[in-house]
Structures are given as structure tokens and as C-alpha cells.
Amino acid sequence: MPIIQQTEIPERKYGVHYKIGAEELLMKSKEEITQVRSAHRFDENSLADYLKSNMEGFSGELKVHQFAFGQSNPTFLLSAGGKEYILRKKPPGKLLPSAHAVDREYRIIAALKETKVPVPEALLLCRDDSIIGTPFYVMNRVEGRIFRHVTAHSASDAEERSAIFDAMNDTLAKIHLVDWEAMGLADYGKPGNYMARQVGRWTKQYMASKTGNMEAMENLIKWLEKNIPADESATIVHGDFRLENLIVHPTEPRVVAVLDWELSTLGHPLADLAYNCMNYYIPVMENKISGYRGLDLAALGIPEERDYIAAYCRRTGRRSIPNWKFFIGFSMFRLIAIIQGVYKRGLDGIASSDKAKDYGEYGRLLADLAWKIVSGNRIS
Numbered sequence: 001m002p003i004i005q006q007t008e009i010p011e012r013k014y015g016v017h018y019k020i021g022a023e024e025l026l027m028k029s030k031e032e033i034t035q036v037r038s039a040h041r042f043d044e045n046s047l048a049d050y051l052k053s054n055m056e057g058f059s060g061e062l063k064v065h066q067f068a069f070g071q072s073n074p075t076f077l078l079s080a081g082g083k084e085y086i087l088r089k090k091p092p093g094k095l096l097p098s099a100h101a102v103d104r105e106y107r108i109i110a111a112l113k114e115t116k117v118p119v120p121e122a123l124l125l126c127r128d129d130s131i132i133g134t135p136f137y138v139m140n141r142v143e144g145r146i147f148r149h150v151t152a153h154s155a156s157d158a159e160e161r162s163a164i165f166d167a168m169n170d171t172l173a174k175i176h177l178v179d180w181e182a183m184g185l186a187d188y189g190k191p192g193n194y195m196a197r198q199v200g201r202w203t204k205q206y207m208a209s210k211t212g213n214m215e216a217m218e219n220l221i222k223w224l225e226k227n228i229p230a231d232e233s234a235t236i237v238h239g240d241f242r243l244e245n246l247i248v249h250p251t252e253p254r255v256v257a258v259l260d261w262e263l264s265t266l267g268h269p270l271a272d273l274a275y276n277c278m279n280y281y282i283p284v285m286e287n288k289i290s291g292y293r294g295l296d297l298a299a300l301g302i303p304e305e306r307d308y309i310a311a312y313c314r315r316t317g318r319r320s321i322p323n324w325k326f327f328i329g330f331s332m333f334r335l336i337a338i339i340q341g342v343y344k345r346g347l348d349g350i351a352s353s354d355k356a357k358d359y360g361e362y363g364r365l366l367a368d369l370a371w372k373i374v375s376g377n378r379i380s
Contacts (some may be wrong), residue, residue, distance in 0.1 A: 014305065031069035033077055038347060039092065040066060040074045042132035047087075048080070050131045055124045057083075058373070066290060073102060073262055079136070085123065089136035091345070103127065104188075104271060105261045106137040108236070111183045118172050118257050137344070142257040144247035150279050151292055152243060153301055155253075158301030164251035165303055168243060171255045172276060173315035176235040176269040190268030191234030197332065198267065199224045206337035216367040218332050223374050229323040237272045239263025242279075273312055274327035278335070280305040281328060282324035282366070325374055332370035339363040 016157050036042075048062040050164040060081030067075045088102055102126060110122040120139040127135045148166070149155065149334075155161040180188065190197070203221050247257040282291025297304060303311070309321060335347075343359040 002187050014340070016359050031296075033065045034068055036066045037358050047132050049082075050126065051078075051138070052123070054126075058085075058094035072260075073105075075314070077141070084141040085138050086120070086141050087136055089132065090134035092133060101262060102135050102137050104264065107301070108185070108188070108264050109139060109262045111185055112178065112236075114185065116176060118171065118255055119261075120257050120259070139335065144256050146247055147243050149242060150290060151295070155301075158299065160253050161301035162303065163310070164248060165301070167248070167253055167255045168246060168276070169308060169311050170315060171246065171258060172241055172272060172313055173348055174240075174260070175238055175241070176272070176316055178236050179264060180236050185236065185266070187266075188236070191266045192232055194232065194234065194267040195271070195326075195330065196228045198271070198334070199228065199306075202337040203333045206340055207259075209337075211339045211344055211347065212341070213365050214364055215338075215362075216371040217333070217336060220329060220367060220374065223371075224326070224330055224333060227323075227374075228327050229326055231268070232320070233268055233270070234266055235269040237267040237269060239264060239270050239272070239275075241276050268322075269316070270321060271329045271330065273309070273321075274324070275331040275335070277305055277308065278328065278331050281332075281369065285297050285362075285365075315370065316375050331372050332366055332373070336363045336366050336370070 007042065011174075044062060047064070051058045051062070051175065054058070058080060063079040064087075065077045065079075065170050067077065072091070073088045074091055076087040078087050090102055106125040107124050110118045111119060112119045120142050123138045123140060125135075125137045129135065145154070152161050152164050155164055158256050165294075197223070206221075207216070238261060240260050244260065246261045247259065249252065249256050263348065279291035279293070282294055283293045284290050284295060292300075292302060295302070313319070339359045340363050343363060346359065
């Protein structure tokens with residue numbers, strides 16, 4: 001049995017409980033499919049000709065729509081010959097170094113198809129900028145449910161919601177149990193000194209897209225640099241593992257595909273787990289990216305953080321989790337850096353979503369919260 005009592009989980013001292021009504025909790029989670037936004041338009045005839053020549057089974061008149069979600073890599077629905085495909089591409093404009101690596105997404109999805117990790121089928125990778133302006137890849141479209149709200153509010157009831165959260169936990173464990181060397185992924189990342197390199201990388205990303213001063217973020221960066229754990233466990237890490245990046249079976253509480261592998265690499269598995277657990281610390285916030293701090297988790301069927309961690313430990317054979325506060329703080333720090341990049345692209349007019357300009361305020365709120373957690377201050 002995992003020694004959960006040794007796990008360093010910061011006490012969440014709720015000074016305020018956020019009251020929400022059904023209309024706030026039951027946010028719409030439909031797939032928003034729109035016309036291709038002007039900033040992301042490309043030569044559809046060029047794409048159609050390329051797919052007909054290079055992708056087996058592709059035929060018919062091509063129709064292209066864009067998904068409203070996807071703040072990083074623009075994502076499109078392709079329809080042709082009675083079939084549907086998903087295309088993900090780099091965004092236009094000047095990009096930060098190492099960001100938007102669609103070729104890495106394609107590689108990991110193709111490799112994991114031979115494992116117990118559920119992924120879409122990778123069909124084609126194109127590195128030729130002349131086709132639609134940037135590199136892209138195509139995968140099959142997997143039917144199922146995507147829960148846009150962190151509480152999986154549209155689950156049928158608390159029992160199903162509990163099973164969905166358990167399936168999410170099981171899927172994360174499966175990712176971390178993959179023998180990455182046997183899958184030919186030994187060069188997919190540099191597992192040694194992972195956390196130190198990640199702090200350095202995301203600090204650079206944040207500074208490159210910085211639009212103003214955030215004292216809490218500056219303090220957080222300094223704290224992380226001084227408190228990097230010595231443990232260098234290494235697995236495949238997804239990098240953005242959360243409910244919204246999973247496709248759940250249309251009628252059953254099981255995961256049928258994991259999406260958005262852009263940030264995947266070889267690294268510390270607890271970085272993934274902590275990122276997946278951030279919502280236990282983030283309060284419910286209307287009209288913003290929201291967590292579930294302050295909700296009645298038992299009534300919703302959502303496991304407590306300690307129970308969720310215990311289930312993960314049982315599945316992966318991990319006996320304890322030291323330095324949990326560091327991993328939570330790092331996860332929030334990295335999310336802030338990502339949010340800042342989205343916000344900067346929104347200001348520049350090249351973001352993948354019209355909501356990008358709203359992210360600046362959220363990044364500041366999250367930085368304040370992360371600093372309170374790592375510095376041991378009361379979360380109100």
C-alpha cells in the first residue's frame with residue numbers, strides 16, 4: 001500500500017467557500033465548430049491536393065472547419081468522402097523557440113498506438129510549410145464525449161462522474177507505466193535534471209512573452225529555482241493532462257483517447273500528476289478557467305485529492321510523494337507561462353481563440369495563488 005500519510009499535501013485553508021448555482025456549474029461543454037478564423041485561413045485546395053496524393057484512403061471534396069478550443073495549436077475538422085479527420089498545425093506568426101511542436105505530437109501518438117494508452121490513429125505528418133503555411137499533422141476523429149468543464153458536469157450522475165475521474169487516473173498511470181525505451185522513444189527527451197530544466201525553460205518562455213510585472217510570479221520563480229527536488233524519476237509525461245484533453249466513450253465511463261500531446265516529453269511523472277491535481281487548489285470562478293476548490297466534491301462524485309493520489313500510487317507502485325508542494329507550485333507556474341503566451345498572442349492578433357485576451361487577469365490571479373501555496377500562506 002502506498003504511504004500516503006508521508007505525502008506532503010499543503011493544507012488548503014478555505015477562508016471563503018464559493019457558492020455557485022446550477023446555471024454557473026452547468027456550463028456548456030459542446031464542441032464548438034466554427035468557420036475558419038481569418039488569422040488561420042490557408043489554401044484549402046492546396047491541402048486537398050496534398051492529402052489526395054499522400055494520405056491513404058482520402059478522397060472527395062474537402063470541407064474545413066475550425067474548433068473554437070485549442071489555445072496553442074489551431075485545430076481543424078476535415079470532412080471528405082463521408083469521413084472526418086482532425087488536423088493540427090502550428091499557428092501563424094513569429095513563435096517562441098521549441099513551442100508548438102506538432103511533429104512531436106505526431107511521433108508520440110504514433111508510438112503509443114501500440115500500448116495500452118488510448119490515442120487517436122496518427123495518419124500523416126507534413127513538415128512542408130508550402131502546403132498550408134506551417135507544418136501540420138492529421139489523425140482520425142475519435143467519437144466520444146469531451147468534458148469542457150473541470151467537474152464533468154454533463155456526466156449522468158455522481159456515480160458516473162466518479163467512474164470518469166477514476167478512468168482519468170487510470171489513464172495517467174498507464175502513460176507513466178509505458179516502457180519508453182522499448183517503444184523507441186529513448187531520444188524523445190532528456191530525463192536527467194528534468195525539473196531544473198523545466199523551470200529554466202518555462203522561465204524563458206514567460207519572459208519572452210511578458211507584458212507587465214507580476215511580483216508573485218517573480219517570487220515563485222525564485223522559490224522554484226531554490227527548491228528543485230533531487231528525485232529524477234523518468235517516464236513519458238503528457239505535459240497537459242487534464243479532463244478536457246480526454247475523449248470519454250459516448251455511453252461508458254472510460255477514456256477512449258488522450259489528446260494534445262504537444263508538451264509531452266520524458267520527465268518526472270509527478271509533474272503530470274500535480275498538473276492534473278491543480279483544480280483542488282483553484283477556486284470556482286465564474287467566466288474564467290475554474291477549479292473545484294470550495295465545491296462539495298462528495299456530492300459531485302469527485303474524489304478528494306488524497307484519495308486521487310492514493311489511487312495513482314496503487315496503480316504505479318509509488319509508495320510516497322515527497323515535495324508535493326513543489327510540484328503543485330511548478331504546475332501552476334508553468335500554466336501561468338502558457339497563459340501569458342496565449343495572452344501575448346491575443347494582443348498580437350494571432351491567437352487560436354478569440355478568448356485569448358481574457359487570459360491576462362487569470363494569469364495574475366493564478367500567480368498570487370501559487371505563491372501563497374509554496375510560501376505557506378493561507379489561501380482565502
